[in-house]
Amino acid sequence: MRPVQLLFALSMLWGVALPAMAAKPEESVVKVLASVRYPNPIRPWTNTQPNEMVGTGVVIEGKRILTNAHLTLYATDVAVQFRPGEDKFTAKVEAIAPDMDLALLSLADETFFDKHPALPRAAKLPRVQDNVAVYGFPIGGNDLSVTKGVVSRIDHGPYLRMGFGQIIQISAAVNPGNSGGPAVVNDEMIGLVFSRLNDSEGVGYVIPNEEIATFLADTADGRYDGKPVDATGTDFQMLENPSLRAFLKLDRKVKGVMAVPPTRPPQDYPLKEFDVITKVAGQEVDNQGTITMPDGTRMPIHSLIGKVGGNGSVMLTVLRGGQTLEIPLKTTTKDLRLIREYRGEKPSYFIHGPLVFGNAKADAIGFYARLNPGLFNGRSPLLLRRFDRVAFPDEELVVVTSPMFKHKLVEGYNEVVGMVLAEVNGVKIRNLRHLVEVLRDCKDEFLVFRFADIGNEVMVLNRAEMAKVTDEILEDNGISPNRRG
Numbered sequence: 448m449r450p451v452q453l454l455f456a457l458s459m460l461w462g463v464a465l466p467a468m469a470a471k472p473e474e475s476v477v478k479v480l481a482s483v484r485y486p487n488p489i490r491p492w493t494n495t496q497p498n499e500m501v502g503t504g505v506v507i508e509g510k511r512i513l514t515n516a517h518l519t520l521y522a523t524d525v526a527v528q529f530r531p532g533e534d535k536f537t538a539k540v541e542a543i544a545p546d547m548d549l550a551l552l553s554l555a556d557e558t559f560f561d562k563h564p565a566l567p568r569a570a571k572l573p574r575v576q577d578n579v580a581v582y583g584f585p586i587g588g589n590d591l592s593v594t595k596g597v598v599s600r601i602d603h604g605p606y607l608r609m610g611f612g613q614i615i616q617i618s619a620a621v622n623p624g625n626s627g628g629p630a631v632v633n634d635e636m637i638g639l640v641f642s643r644l645n646d647s648e649g650v651g652y653v654i655p656n657e658e659i660a661t662f663l664a665d666t667a668d669g670r671y672d673g674k675p676v677d678a679t680g681t682d683f684q685m686l687e688n689p690s691l692r693a694f695l696k697l698d699r700k701v702k703g704v705m706a707v708p709p710t711r712p713p714q715d716y717p718l719k720e721f722d723v724i725t726k727v728a729g730q731e732v733d734n735q736g737t738i739t740m741p742d743g744t745r746m747p748i749h750s751l752i753g754k755v756g757g758n759g760s761v762m763l764t765v766l767r768g769g770q771t772l773e774i775p776l777k778t779t780t781k782d783l784r785l786i787r788e789y790r791g792e793k794p795s796y797f798i799h800g801p802l803v804f805g806n807a808k809a810d811a812i813g814f815y816a817r818l819n820p821g822l823f824n825g826r827s828p829l830l831l832r833r834f835d836r837v838a839f840p841d842e843e844l845v846v847v848t849s850p851m852f853k854h855k856l857v858e859g860y861n862e863v864v865g866m867v868l869a870e871v872n873g874v875k876i877r878n879l880r881h882l883v884e885v886l887r888d889c890k891d892e893f894l895v896f897r898f899a900d901i902g903n904e905v906m907v908l909n910r911a912e913m914a915k916v917t918d919e920i921l922e923d924n925g926i927s928p929n930r931r932g
Contacts, residue, residue: 471634472566472580472582472629472631472634472636473582473591473593474562474563474564475505475506475563475564475565475566475629476503476504476505476506476566476582476583476591476628476629477503477504477505477506477512477527477528477529477563478501478502478503478504478527478528478529478530478531478584479500479501479502479503479504479512479514479518479519479525479526479527479538479552479627480499480500480501480525480526480527480528480535481499481500481502481518481519481522481524481525481526482497482498482499482500482522482523482524482525483497483498483499483500483518483519483520483521483522483523484496484497484498484521484523485498485521485789486521486789486793486794486810487794488794488805488808488810488811488814488848489811489814489818489848489849489850489864490849491794491795491796491803491805491848491849491932492796492798492926492930492932494521497523500518500519500522501584501624502514502515502518502583502584502624502625502626502627502628503582503583503584503624503625503626503627503628503640504527504552504627504628505566505582505627505628505629505636505639506560506563506564506565506566507565507566507568508565509565510553510554510557510560511541511551511552511553512527512538512551512552512553512554513549513550513551513552513627513639513659514549514550514552514626514627514639515548515549515550515626515627515639515641516543516544516545516547516548516549516550516607517545517548517607517626517641518550518626518627519540519543519550519552520543520545520550520790520791521789521791522540524537525537525538525539525540525552526538527552527554527559529559529563530590530591531589531590536554536555536556536559537554537555537556538552538553538554539552539553539554539555540552541553541666541669542662542666542669542671543671543791544610544662544665544666544671544673545607545610545788545790545791546606546607546609546610546611546673546674546790547606547610547612547654547658547661547662547674548606548607548610548641548642548654549639549654549658549659549662551662551663551666566629566631566635566636567634567635567636568635568636568637568656568659569632569633569635569636569637569656570656571742572601572615572637572655572656572657572742572744573598573601573615573632573637574598575597575598575599575600575601576597576598577597577598577632578595578596578597578632579595579596579597579598579617579619579630579631579632579637580593580594580595580619580630580631580632581593581594581595581596581617581619581620581621581625581628581629581630581631581640581651582628582629582631583624583625583626583627583628583640584624584625584628585620585621585622585623585624585625586622586623586624587622592625594619594620594621595619596617596618596619596620596649596651597617597618597619598615598616598617598632598637599616599617599618599650600615600616601613601614601615601616601655601744602614602616602745603745603746603747603750604652606641606642606654607641607642609784609787609788609809611749611750611753612654612658612674612750612753613654613655613657613658613744613746613750614652614653614654614655615630615637615638615652615653615654615655616650616651616652616653617630617651617652617653618649618650618651619649619651620648620649620651621640621642621643621651621652622643625640625643625651626640626641626642627639627640627641628640630653636656637653637655637656638653638654638655638656638658638659639653639654639659640652640653641653641654661674672780673780673781673782674753674754674780675752675753675756675757675761675778675779675780676749676752676753676756676778676779676780676783677749677752677756677776677777677778678776678777678778678779678781678783679709679712679713679716679717679718679776679777680709680711680712680783680836681706681707681708681709681718681776682706682707682709683704683705683706683707683724683736683748684704684705684706684707685704685705685734685735685736686702686703686704686705686723686734687734687735691705695721695723696769697723697766701723701725701766702725702731702732702733702734703723703724703725703726703732703733703734703766704723704724704732704734704735704736704748705721705722705723705724706718706719706720706721706722706723706724706765707720708720709836711838717774717775717776718763718765718774718776719767721767722765722766722767723765723766723767724748724763724764724765725764725765725766725771726763726764727748727751727752727755727761727762727763727764728751728755728761728762729762729764730751732748736748738751752776752778756778757778759777759778759779760775760776760777760778761775761776761778762774762775762776763775763776783836783837784834784835784836784837785807785832785835785836785837785838785842785843785844786807786808786809786812786829786832786833786834786835786844787808787809788808788809788810789808789810794808794848795879795932796848796879796932797879797882797883797931797932798917798920798921798926798931798932799886799913799914799917800854800856800908800912800913800914800916800917800920801851801852801853801854801856801857801916801920802847802851802852802857802863802896803847803848803849803852803932804845804846804847804848804868804879804882804932805845805846805848805849805879806843806844806845806846806878806879807828807829807843807844807845807846807867809833811846811848811865812829812833812865814865815829815846815864815865816865818850818862818864818865819862819863819864819865819866822864822865822866822900825900826899826900827865827866827867827899827900828844828867828899828900829844829846829865829867832844839877841877841878841880842877842878843877843878843879844867845867845868845876845878845879845882846865846866846867846868847863847864847865847866847868848864848865849864850862850864851863851864852920852923852924854916854920856908856909856912856913856916857906857908860904860906861904863898863906866898866899866900867898867899867900868882868896868897868898868899869897869898869899870896870897871885871886871889871894871895871896871897872885872889872891872894872895873895883932889910891910892909892910892911893907893908893909893910894907894908894909894910894913895907896908917931
């Protein structure tokens with residue numbers, strides 16, 4: 448959605464009481480049932496076998512149901528049910544934010560909402576030690592479960608799929624099946640349950656209403672754009688070490704963090720080495736890189752950027768060589784990481800002869816390691832660049848994403864699954880589309896594949912034979928020609 452609309456939309460979605468709300472929380476809590484088929488990175492022309500997910504959802508305003516993304520991502524069928532034995536209502540995923548672990552469902556038959564109104568959402572964060580109740584359908588039974596505890600802390604931390612945001616920690620019991628259910632204080636929802644701490648009792652995690660409001664405002668136009676992030680790749684170093692502070696000639700009263708420029712900064716990069724960031728959007732930064740907000744909660748720099756950077760930049764107050772400067776830092780909603788997770792898209796791949804190429808995905812790295820145990824003995828970019836940002840627009844790591852099909856063309860070669868392709872016939876490969884173009888346009892007798900993994904051999908294959916056997920390999924392996932990639 449348009450950034451200028453965000454603050455108004457948040458006030459409408461979070462802080463204003465809405466009519467026709469449920470008298471009791473249990474009237475608005477439903478069971479969510481989803482049949483999910485995840486991408487298969489090793490056989491990208493297929494999906495995995497169906498995985499039946501059971502979780503919880505809650506009715507919100509606008510005749511919609513809020514639940515977790517991890518219950519409905521890649522769902523082929525979704526239904527909701529008020530209580531066991533009652534009718535199931537077919538649902539549709541209207542919006543999903545995998546990095547926030549939130550999803551919005553609509554129902555084809557809206558008569559369901561006649562008896563199940565929206566649960567009101569609290570306009571403020573709860574206080575630590577507030578009594579809290581968690582509603583849901585966890586394992587161990589069929590009917591609605593209610594567990595109780597207190598709000599333990601309010602913090603910032605990771606969601607699923609590399610998301611990050613505000614988190615409410617609670618002591619109420621949370622188990623598989625509680626995901627997507629409301630956490631309630633004084634009959635008002637304070638957030639949505641999404642996780643728990645494994646091997647520990649009484650540590651559950653809730654996505655608070657403010658994050659939910661951000662999601663609803665973002666998706667109001669039918670599209671999820673995502674939270675703003677720093678577009679430059681700047682990192683921040685804490686300023687607690689006395690020697691570092693002495694080197695920077697910082698007075699004891701000066702608080703902030705030191706900017707660490709990216710390895711490959713853009714040409715218009717505004718910061719310099721040893722710049723000290725003292726404020727972000729007018730909010731003072733402490734020596735650990737956190738900001739104390741007006742409500743008393745502490746927020747890391749990156750979270751504040753995600754909160755206020757919706758107009759394409761965020762203003763930094765910078766101490767440089769004894770001078771105080773105001774410098775804008777660019778922001779973007781585009782995911783600039785080189786190796787990302789699947790977030791609802793279908794795998795991209797291309798089959799050429801006995802080889803299957805794809806763009807590297809974080810979800811696939813563990814599969815590659817099991818199929819090719821020696822893969823990470825060298826200097827695989829899957830490890831060395833695991834958390835890098837793209838070095839240029841549209842950069843992708845192209846990997847051999849499936850074990851080689853058995854064929855005489857590749858006899859005598861070691862398995863190359865999981866290896867990153869560096870170049871073909873001397874042409875450095877920028878991304879998967881570029882690889883397809885290089886293979887299509889090549890007129891040489893042989894294709895010479897070189898991999899980025901140090902110590903791995905070159906693979907040389909006859910170009911004409913590769914093209915000739917592709918259809919044969921597809922047919923032998925039951926792959927339709929239109930699924931070549």
